[in-house]
Amino acid sequence: MEDRPGLVFIAGIGTNEAYSGVPTPQVEENLGQLIEKFRAENVIVLLAGMRVRRDFEWRYQLSNGWKLFIKTAVKSYLELRKRPPIFHASTWQYNKKFRGVHARVAKKHNVPLYPYLLAGVRREMWNDMIHVNPKGVSVMVERIMPFIIKHLDEHIGKDRT
Numbered sequence: 001m002e003d004r005p006g007l008v009f010i011a012g013i014g015t016n017e018a019y020s021g022v023p024t025p026q027v028e029e030n031l032g033q034l035i036e037k038f039r040a041e042n043v044i045v046l047l048a049g050m051r052v053r054r055d056f057e058w059r060y061q062l063s064n065g066w067k068l069f070i071k072t073a074v075k076s077y078l079e080l081r082k083r084p085p086i087f088h089a090s091t092w093q094y095n096k097k098f099r100g101v102h103a104r105v106a107k108k109h110n111v112p113l114y115p116y117l118l119a120g121v122r123r124e125m126w127n128d129m130i131h132v133n134p135k136g137v138s139v140m141v142e143r144i145m146p147f148i149i150k151h152l153d154e155h156i157g158k159d160r161t
Contacts, residue, residue: 007152008038009144011048011117014101018052024097031105044155045109046148048117049102052095112151114144 013034014027031047038045076091106113120143124136132140 004041005043007044007046007148007155009046009048009114009148010034011114011144012050014098015050015052018050018094018098021094024094024101027098027101028105028108031101032109035105035109035111039109044152045111046114046151047102047106047111048114048144049106050117052098112147114147117144119143 010031013031017027017030035045035047072092076093079091079093102113103115105111117140118132118136121132121136121139124133124139125131
């Protein structure tokens with residue numbers, strides 16, 4: 001007998017693409033293909049939303065130094081003008097588009113969405129402020145488990161009827 005999952009929680013997918021500047025429609029398509037692949041195997045699919053790191057948001061940049069703000073402003077302006085970037089930095093336009101990726105995918109593929117995977121773990125991050133430390137993992141599990149159990153219970157109930 002082959003081991004197969006009954007439920008898959010897709011979490012943290014798309015963020016690396018965001019830092020690399022992969023167009024949001026491509027990120028959405030990739031997530032959709034992953035969901036459909038699992039669905040074809042009759043696997044329950046749940047999705048967690050992600051965001052581009054907070055230091056790429058303009059409000060954070062203004063309060064934490066002008067250098068990062070200016071880099072992002074220049075790159076955002078060049079993007080508006082359809083000019084190639086002169087250095088690696090995310091743009092405000094991209095961040096705004098990326099914030100809706102997971103919600104659009106969840107709606108399109110009719111899968112439950114946990115809005116933001118890293119909710120509540122800001123203080124439980126490594127120094128890079130990207131990766132969660134062990135305490136952060138515990139917080140994430142504690143917050144996410146009710147969501148997973150709820151949707152697993154819903155599917156178990158459907159299977160029994």
